[in-house]
Amino acid sequence: MDAVIEAVRDGAPAVVPALPLADTVKEVAPAPAAGDPEQVVATPERSRLRAVQTPQGFDRETLVRAHGSVTENVTDDASMVEQLGVPVVAVPGHEEAFKVTRPLDLVLAEAVLARRRLNDGF
Numbered sequence: 001m002d003a004v005i006e007a008v009r010d011g012a013p014a015v016v017p018a019l020p021l022a023d024t025v026k027e028v029a030p031a032p033a034a035g036d037p038e039q040v041v042a043t044p045e046r047s048r049l050r051a052v053q054t055p056q057g058f059d060r061e062t063l064v065r066a067h068g069s070v071t072e073n074v075t076d077d078a079s080m081v082e083q084l085g086v087p088v089v090a091v092p093g094h095e096e097a098f099k100v101t102r103p104l105d106l107v108l109a110e111a112v113l114a115r116r117r118l119n120d121g122f
Contacts, residue, residue: 003091004057014081015057017093018050025049052078053093062086 007015024046028038056078058066066080074080078088100109 001055004055007089007091008057008059012057012089013059013062013086014078014088016078016088016090017053017056017097018090019053019093019095021046021049021051050090051093052076052090053097054099 001017004015004017025044026040027042027044029041031038054076056076058077058081062081062084063077066077066084066086070080070083074083082088096112098105098108100106
């Protein structure tokens, strides 16, 4: 989080913490019908892909403008800012700063916290 704050303070209008991907990613075509297999159409160059984390950082003016004008096809605040044509920069993220979205994510988060309690005493 410190790197995000520092980058915004240094003048970046939009900053995301990000990690290099470990998994191979495939682009697929829509399945002809629900339940049908999807055809792989491309394998993006993994070295250029990042898994974006939170918290993301923005200068206030940029974020207010994004929320006021962009409403479709966005996945996070950074994608709204991108649609405005404002540059978004990535800074190194942290392995333990993952989203808790699915049940397995909660299990992993609880394991991380349990390990911290053992190692740090709280």
